[in-house]
Amino acid sequence: MTSRWIVIKVFLAFLFIFCFSVLPAQDRDSLPQQRAVDTVSIDTTIVSTVVIRRVQKKMDFVPRSVELMNPVISFRQTKALEDEPNRFRVPSFWTNVNKLGINFSEVAFVNWNAGGNNSASALGNARFERNYKFRYTRWDNYMDLRYGLNLQEGQKLRKTDDAIRLSSTFGFQRDTISNWYYSAKANFNTQFSNGYKYPDRETPISRFMSPGYSFLGAGISYITKDQKLNLYLSPITQKSTYVLDEDLANKGAFGVQRAILDVNGNVIVPGEKVFLEFGILVTNTWETEIYNNVLLNHRLSLYTDYLRGFGNIDVDWELNIDLKVNKYMITTIGTHIVFDDNVLFNEEVNAQGVVVNPGKTRVQFKQLLGVGVSYAF
Numbered sequence: 001m002t003s004r005w006i007v008i009k010v011f012l013a014f015l016f017i018f019c020f021s022v023l024p025a026q027d028r029d030s031l032p033q034q035r036a037v038d039t040v041s042i043d044t045t046i047v048s049t050v051v052i053r054r055v056q057k058k059m060d061f062v063p064r065s066v067e068l069m070n071p072v073i074s075f076r077q078t079k080a081l082e083d084e085p086n087r088f089r090v091p092s093f094w095t096n097v098n099k100l101g102i103n104f105s106e107v108a109f110v111n112w113n114a115g116g117n118n119s120a121s122a123l124g125n126a127r128f129e130r131n132y133k134f135r136y137t138r139w140d141n142y143m144d145l146r147y148g149l150n151l152q153e154g155q156k157l158r159k160t161d162d163a164i165r166l167s168s169t170f171g172f173q174r175d176t177i178s179n180w181y182y183s184a185k186a187n188f189n190t191q192f193s194n195g196y197k198y199p200d201r202e203t204p205i206s207r208f209m210s211p212g213y214s215f216l217g218a219g220i221s222y223i224t225k226d227q228k229l230n231l232y233l234s235p236i237t238q239k240s241t242y243v244l245d246e247d248l249a250n251k252g253a254f255g256v257q258r259a260i261l262d263v264n265g266n267v268i269v270p271g272e273k274v275f276l277e278f279g280i281l282v283t284n285t286w287e288t289e290i291y292n293n294v295l296l297n298h299r300l301s302l303y304t305d306y307l308r309g310f311g312n313i314d315v316d317w318e319l320n321i322d323l324k325v326n327k328y329m330i331t332t333i334g335t336h337i338v339f340d341d342n343v344l345f346n347e348e349v350n351a352q353g354v355v356v357n358p359g360k361t362r363v364q365f366k367q368l369l370g371v372g373v374s375y376a377f
Helices: 002-021 025-030 246-250
Strands: 094-107 119-134 137-152 158-172 180-190 204-206 212-223 229-242 267-269 274-291 294-305 314-324 329-339 355-357 364-376
Touching (some): 119 364, 180 274, 229 294
Antiparallel strands (some): 180 212, 294 314
């Protein structure tokens, strides 16, 4: 019994060894076993798919209805900009106006049966503005200069226009919606050279700072957003009239106190050179385009004194119409009316220098028509 079991155990062991030896290698690898640590890493990638692209055939026939668009860039039809591109500029609260102009008029005769004298005249003008505006505060400044000459056959050179105008206005408003400002204003007016009552060229009737006018006061202003309309009302304004020329001051020109003379006409007390007034000032400027390229400029100044002759109003009114031909050519039609109660005409003086008739106040009128050139920069 014991030998039989021994034979059976030997047979089973032999059978197990035989079965293990005949198993496939794949099955043996799938059995769990301890593997050694790899010392070399694998860096090879096996590509199992290969893509083969076919070459596209050319088109042998193109139908007439088909248009092939080639991406070609051409500058033959490219035009340059007429206006320069706007460059970025740092915002400023100042606006500037610079204008220079000159007007000409001329007439010439050659064997003209109706007669006439050859003449030529020129009038130069310049205007500069520097205006500041920020929130509730504004400050407007301008300077206006004019000078004109006329040359006529058989006569010497004569002056036709002469003016220096300076103005400065400071305003403050309570809000940015309203157009009303609390304002303080300063004006100054005079001329460049001597003025004569032609043909007399020996005795000047006016000089530089003879007269000279200055206005200083405070009030309210109404100024539109585009600054085309400006109305200034001042119930407290001091007007100063300067006559720095001694001869004109002794004559009491332009309202100053004249000199006191003796019987022989000698000066005992020289005339005063400054005449002060205190009153009401109203000024108005307006600029508008009536028609296309037709511009109207209006400037009015009214003043009356509280102490001497209240109600006698000094008027200075200027109205110009500019017809713009092109960017540089311009035709100007203008009028200027002045009435000053202190300016007297046709004064009569006797041989001893005593004034017999002080003269009368008259309306001063000037009219202008000219074609000229204007340049703004």
